[in-house]
Amino acid sequence: MEQLPEDALELDRQVCFALAVASRSVIGVYRPILEPLGLTHPQYLVMLALWGDSPLRFGEIADMLHLDPATLSPLVKRLEQSGLVERLPAEGDDRTFCLAPTAAGTALRERALSVPPAVIERLGLPVERLMALRDDLAIVIDAVERSGRAG
Numbered sequence: 001m002e003q004l005p006e007d008a009l010e011l012d013r014q015v016c017f018a019l020a021v022a023s024r025s026v027i028g029v030y031r032p033i034l035e036p037l038g039l040t041h042p043q044y045l046v047m048l049a050l051w052g053d054s055p056l057r058f059g060e061i062a063d064m065l066h067l068d069p070a071t072l073s074p075l076v077k078r079l080e081q082s083g084l085v086e087r088l089p090a091e092g093d094d095r096t097f098c099l100a101p102t103a104a105g106t107a108l109r110e111r112a113l114s115v116p117p118a119v120i121e122r123l124g125l126p127v128e129r130l131m132a133l134r135d136d137l138a139i140v141i142d143a144v145e146r147s148g149r150a151g
Helices: 015-037 041-052 058-065 069-081 103-112 115-123 127-147
Strands: 085-089 097-101
Touching (some): 015 115
């Protein structure tokens, strides 16, 4: 086991603190960029999932976004009320449903193409550095999931 420094409990040494602040800060950068699209950041994530491959079962979206169904449900309801997604019957399973973007939801994808470049511009970091950070965070996420302590 690696030796921890004596000051291991200093706030600035905590991975959890850095991740929490970075998460809140980056989501804050997205807020004004997504506002003209009528989306919150969590709704944007749902739409990204659906723009990538749809229709998707409700549970598949929950798994992709690492959200529990109780958290995903109100997001889906608001997107339905906005006319951006629709529920479809899940073939062979009456207990669940699939989601797909409506015509308006599909059209919104074109406007959303401006989101990533706007975020990159506001952050002022090279794309390569942001992609490396994303890859490092994916490693952390995988490690947490392997430890059985996710969620």
